[in-house]
Amino acid sequence: MSTSRLQDVPRMKWGDSTISAQRYNRVRLGLLRLKNPMRIDTGLRDIDIILEDKVWYCVDRSMHDLPICAWDGFKPRQTLHEPIPCRLSFYHAHADKILEKVLIAVDHYLEEQLAKIRRSLIAK
Structure with missing residues (x-):
């Protein structure tokens, strides 16, 4: 799915949000x-998250990647330890129910994949 699909689907609501520095830094490193872009199966029924440089968005695979929510408009940062301001958009009425579970799935996946890279570097 391209990010143009996000413009094709009307947002139900949107507003300011933040992403923790640790999570943002881990995604940037990943x-x-x-891989960039990166698609991660969240373990939630038919829900994936696609991570790109300028936007992160959840999609419903069973609905031909219909957007559920998206984080974009990440503000330039001044430090590595402060939360990153961004915009959070909702494309589904119940998107707020899965936000934290999706982000936790991203954390677990990236921790596991980045640990594999570290172990392979140490083994060399």
Whole structure:
């Protein structure tokens, strides 16, 4: 799915949000070292998250990647330890129910994949 699909589907609501520095830094590292863009199966029924440089968005695979929610508009940061301001958009009425579970799935996946890279570097 391309991010143009996000413009094709009307947002139900949106507003300001933040992403913790630790989570943001981990995603940036994953995009640099693993794959960009990156699609992660969240373990939630038919819900994936697609991570790109400028936007992170959840999609419903069973609905031809219909957007559920998206984080974009990440503000430039001044430090590595402060939360990153962004915009959070909702495309589904119940998107708020899965937000934290999706982000936790991203954390677990990236921790596991980045740990594999570290172990392979140490073994060399």
